[in-house]
Amino acid sequence: MSGIQLHDVKKIYPNGFQALHGIELSIQEGEFMVFVGPSGCAKSTLLRMIAGLESVSEGEIVIQNRCVNQVLPKDREVAMVFQNYALYPHMTVYKNMAFSLQGKMPRDEIDRRVREAAENLEISHLLERKPGQLSGGQCQRVALGRAIVRRPRVFLFDEPLSNLDAKLRVSMRLQLINLHQQLKAEGLPSTMIYVTHDQVEAMTMGDRICVLDRGVIQQVDKPVTLYHQPANKFVAAFIGSPAMNLHDVTIMRNADALTLSFGDAGHLPLPASVAERLNDYNEEQICLGIRPEHVAITTADAPAALPATVQTLEHMGNEEIVHCDVAGRHFVARFPSSPGWSLQPGERIGLHLALEHAHLFDINHGRVLRPMAR
Numbered sequence: 001m002s003g004i005q006l007h008d009v010k011k012i013y014p015n016g017f018q019a020l021h022g023i024e025l026s027i028q029e030g031e032f033m034v035f036v037g038p039s040g041c042a043k044s045t046l047l048r049m050i051a052g053l054e055s056v057s058e059g060e061i062v063i064q065n066r067c068v069n070q071v072l073p074k075d076r077e078v079a080m081v082f083q084n085y086a087l088y089p090h091m092t093v094y095k096n097m098a099f100s101l102q103g104k105m106p107r108d109e110i111d112r113r114v115r116e117a118a119e120n121l122e123i124s125h126l127l128e129r130k131p132g133q134l135s136g137g138q139c140q141r142v143a144l145g146r147a148i149v150r151r152p153r154v155f156l157f158d159e160p161l162s163n164l165d166a167k168l169r170v171s172m173r174l175q176l177i178n179l180h181q182q183l184k185a186e187g188l189p190s191t192m193i194y195v196t197h198d199q200v201e202a203m204t205m206g207d208r209i210c211v212l213d214r215g216v217i218q219q220v221d222k223p224v225t226l227y228h229q230p231a232n233k234f235v236a237a238f239i240g241s242p243a244m245n246l247h248d249v250t251i252m253r254n255a256d257a258l259t260l261s262f263g264d265a266g267h268l269p270l271p272a273s274v275a276e277r278l279n280d281y282n283e284e285q286i287c288l289g290i291r292p293e294h295v296a297i298t299t300a301d302a303p304a305a306l307p308a309t310v311q312t313l314e315h316m317g318n319e320e321i322v323h324c325d326v327a328g329r330h331f332v333a334r335f336p337s338s339p340g341w342s343l344q345p346g347e348r349i350g351l352h353l354a355l356e357h358a359h360l361f362d363i364n365h366g367r368v369l370r371p372m373a374r
């Protein structure tokens, strides 16, 4: 099996802090894998271990069928692009890009690779400049070019776009996606691992995404699966913007019907499709998750709705995001804008939850509730 495999990888720093706990992960050759998670979850530590810049405390890292635990970074056939571009300030862009190839191949081959990469990255006109004469985005592209010319089997990116403004980030994001596809089309598939804390970057770039929290993998899946089938409360809360509404509720059984109690905020009947999953539950607390697009605004006295007060409105142009208070609980609704539509802070409304789209989580460990075995 080629690609990259991590077997029970642990990292314990010299001060005794355990940053990674038994990471098990297989990344296919040519795959674009994103590591995402909040600050401190150890995504950079994991990437640096794959690059060989951090030692492996326990476990095994395999790249292209070879255990690399003891292999020096320069011998791993990986190219790493950092957040700070680390260009040589006294060298021209051309020399920066050519540097790692010198002595390894004929000069005309180096020249061909540098010029081809520069053209792809639209920096051909900058080749004679020095890094001090470039913008942040241009430096970033030079750093990328320097990695591309090496034609590595593995690219490792550590938040490479975080210093760029919003517009440049989007354009660079597309360039990276294109580069990945182009290399694949040319029969030179490169495995890419990309670290970010930005879930939009993660969702738009990754073939698959590995969500980490406190040094533990929470879920590894395609973006669409992470969004629609989060494995636990952490992933549900982390993926999606605005975040999923998550509330502890109590299941109530009245005769044969199940309702959800939101305490002082009221009760809602459960549709049969959801109630089925809760057949074994009686007067128990669970955590209910519902995405803002599955919360609709209705009148304050509408049946089967939670009475709410509008707090804050975010007008996004194409859609409205409404923050509401429901007896001390915070709910967010999101829906397409339409002309003439208006709500005011302080207005009393009702919230209709499309519970057929609800996610149900165990109150204790946060894992998604499956139908229980009978």
Ligand SMILES: Nc1ncnc2c1ncn2[C@@H]1O[C@H](COP(=O)(O)OP(=O)(O)OP(=O)(O)O)[C@@H](O)[C@H]1O
Pocket: 013, 014, 015, 017, 019, 037, 038, 039, 040, 041, 042, 043, 044, 045, 046, 197
């Ligand atoms: N040399 C070190 N010694 C001890 N602890 C460290 C060391 N380097 C990192 N850590 C700790 O390991 C954890 C993971 O750090 P890491 O930089 O990998 O996180 P991250 O997810 O990449 O965070 P960020 O998004 O903020 O860069 C953090 O709690 C950090 O404080």
